[in-house]
Amino acid sequence: VLVFRGEGANFRAGFHFSALDAAGEGDLVLRFSRIELLLQAIARSPCLTVALAHGRTFGAGVDIVAACRRRYASADAVFRMPGLGFGLVLGTWRFGEIVGREAAADLQEEAAAFDTAQALRIGFLHASAEPQEWSGLVERAREKAAVLPDWSRRALYEVLSPCARDDTDLAWHVRPAARPGLKERAAAYLAGG
Numbered sequence: 001v002l003v004f005r006g007e008g009a010n011f012r013a014g015f016h017f018s019a020l021d022a023a024g025e026g027d028l029v030l031r032f033s034r035i036e037l038l039l040q041a042i043a044r045s046p047c048l049t050v051a052l053a054h055g056r057t058f059g060a061g062v063d064i065v066a067a068c069r070r071r072y073a074s075a076d077a078v079f080r081m082p083g084l085g086f087g088l089v090l091g092t093w094r095f096g097e098i099v100g101r102e103a104a105a106d107l108q109e110e111a112a113a114f115d116t117a118q119a120l121r122i123g124f125l126h127a128s129a130e131p132q133e134w135s136g137l138v139e140r141a142r143e144k145a146a147v148l149p150d151w152s153r154r155a156l157y158e159v160l161s162p163c164a165r166d167d168t169d170l171a172w173h174v175r176p177a178a179r180p181g182l183k184e185r186a187a188a189y190l191a192g193g
Helices: 025-043 060-067 092-099 101-109 116-121 131-147 150-160 169-178 182-190
Strands: 002-005 049-053 056-058 070-073 078-080
Touching: 002 131, 025 060, 025 169, 025 182, 049 060, 049 131, 056 060, 060 070, 060 078, 060 092, 070 131, 092 101
Parallel strands: 002 049, 049 070, 056 078
Antiparallel strands: none
16 A cells, blocks of 8 residues: 655645746756656556545645545645646646546636535545544555455556556656746746736
8 A cells, every 4th residue: 555645734735836947948847747757656556545635735736646546635625736827737637537527627727726525526535534534544445455466456457547548648748848938837827927
């Protein structure tokens, strides 16, 4: 079992834009490409993956949650995927696979925030659970993972995985990031424009 949980006030507040001024276009594209490679590794892991979100869960934080097979959040969690505001589609299709294309488009067209209650309604989360309940969730995940031999669980995940983009995932996500002007789009987004 692989468990993803944040420390501090938030699960993950998204991409860290520190030193944006010093970063070149290629540096930014490389950083976003690495994030996508991490998301692919999580999504394709032969392990039962569990996300335990709380507080602000933005951008890459939502993508990490979406890449996990079991997704839980505390009542205070707020989710938002602002990447399309500056031309990124990291995790967008995974989110759409989970909640459906219409719900994904509705939320992402406006970069709308949604809370735990809405995440449950649209099927993004499996359940709401407070941090004091998380150790029980992880223990149940371990028990569940122990039912099948590793090779059977790996085969199950491979058979049920959406394969349509397996060969083009990275290219699909890098293409929008590599479009000239990423740094300016990110700066405009941060400035509120």
